[in-house]
Amino acid sequence: MADSSGRLQDAENAIILQALPGVDFLALYPGVIISQSGQLFDFQPDSPKLPGFKNLKFYSGSPGVKITVDPSQSPRAVLFFEGGSPAGAALAFFSFAGLSLLQLGVNATQGAARVGDPVSIALSDLTQFVWPGGPPTGGPVVAPQTKISAGSTQIQIA
Secondary structure, three states, X not given: OOOHHHHHHHHHHHHHHHHOOOOOOOOOEEEEEEEEEOOEEEEEEOOOOOOOEEEEEEOOOOOOOEEEEOHHHOOEEEEEEHHHOOOOEEEEEXXXXXXXXXXXXXXXXXXXXXXXXXXXXXXXXXXXXXXXXXXXXXXXXXXXXXXXXXXXXXXXXX
């Protein structure tokens, strides 16, 4: 028995090809994100060959990445067609203008630290104190080894 989903996909591709003559489905098309609903985006390409697109997913290249944009700032992205398929429209790359939140590790169990994050050191974690000018006994100075005690799974772009 023939695969009916393959035939439906072929029919959908044929309709799209007729509706968008002259579009290269292996090309990249820059444009503007005009709205967002969850992790789906409405997009207006710069190219007059293409109409606006609704409910496009954003391809980040990594699982567990979420982005939030401010459409009033006209954030830019690039439209591409996965595998050159007319039915595979998706977005990739974005400009930081209009990006309000980039969340990495949506299901992460450990946070990430950033430059400037506070580090807590418990005296019980130290095997030897570090004294200014060296320890009073004249022995070697051992730098304390610490662990980052706080982190975040979100990166806020302000």
